[in-house]
Amino acid sequence: RKEVEQDPGPFNVPEGATVAFNCTYSNSASQSFFWYRQDCRKEPKLLMSVYSSGNEDGRFTAQLNRASQYISLLIRDSKLSDSATYLCVVSRRSGSARQLTFGSGTQLTVLP
Amino acid sequence: DAGVTQSPTHLIKTRGQQVTLRCSPKSGHDTVSWYQQALGQGPQFIFQYYEEEERQRGNFPDRFSGHQFPNYSSELNVNALLLGDSALYLCASTRGVAAEKLFFGSGTQLSVL
Numbered sequence: 001r002k003e004v005e006q007d008p009g010p011f012n013v014p015e016g017a018t019v020a021f022n023c024t025y026s027n028s029a030s031q032s033f034f035w036y037r038q039d040c041r042k043e044p045k046l047l048m049s050v051y052s053s054g055n056e057d058g059r060f061t062a063q064l065n066r067a068s069q070y071i072s073l074l075i076r077d078s079k080l081s082d083s084a085t086y087l088c089v090v091s092r093r094s095g096s097a098r099q100l101t102f103g104s105g106t107q108l109t110v111l112p
Numbered sequence: 113d114a115g116v117t118q119s120p121t122h123l124i125k126t127r128g129q130q131v132t133l134r135c136s137p138k139s140g141h142d143t144v145s146w147y148q149q150a151l152g153q154g155p156q157f158i159f160q161y162y163e164e165e166e167r168q169r170g171n172f173p174d175r176f177s178g179h180q181f182p183n184y185s186s187e188l189n190v191n192a193l194l195l196g197d198s199a200l201y202l203c204a205s206t207r208g209v210a211a212e213k214l215f216f217g218s219g220t221q222l223s224v225l
Contacts, residue, residue, distance in 0.1 A: 004154075008152075032212050034212070041200060041219075041221070042218060042219075043202060043216035043217060043218050043219055044155065044202070044214075044216055045216070046213055046214070087154050087155075091212050094168055095167075095168075096209060096210065097160065097162075097167055097168050097209035097210055098209070098210050098211070098212050099157070099168065100157065100212065100214065101157070102147075102154035102155045102156070103154050104152070104153050104154045105153075105154050
């Protein structure tokens with residue numbers, strides 16, 4: 001079983017739609033969680049961190065359920081520019097360092 | 113403020129050859145991590161360098177080796193290339209080994225024929 005699993009999609013949604021992505025992780029020692037965005041064959045960029053209380057950044061809302069080891073990302077009022085691959089990332093302690101593990105990503109295409 | 117830079121951007125090699133990829137971290141960063149991203153997959157951690165030493169290593173064979181220089185820049189070396197080594201190689205930098213916010217370079221696309 002992969003340490004971080006995501007629905008690969010693709011998700012094809014019309015502009016203005018609301019779309020949700022899910023991610024599960026298997027290591028209960030995981031401590032921090034993130035969503036990264038990656039445009040086609042470019043570098044991943046941090047979209048937002050995910051906190052236990054849930055957090056919102058404009059049209060984006062991230063939720064964490066530690067008991068179910070589940071992370072979600074909700075995008076409201078989708079824009080064409082939201083088309084990208086969304087990577088779920090889980091961090092855990094590894095000695096004095098951090099080990100970050102990426103999911104395989106969920107591909108989103110927003111259609112006009 | 114210079115971000116993470118990688119070179120070259122694209123590379124074509126044949127099976128059995130050796131390749132060296134280079135990375136300069138973001139200004140102020142001292143830790144460099146390397147990732148391999150195959151098509152349709154997420155980045156897979158190769159190793160991390162700090163203070164010129166390999167600090168962590170992912171599940172990659174010894175054919176993958178690296179180096180960090182006193183100016184914090186880093187190299188990734190891959191020997192005896194296999195077709196399966198074809199991927200986007202990403203370098204990420206942070207300030208310290210415990211930092212979680214990764215700053216990525218734009219990557220090197222390696223094709224092994």
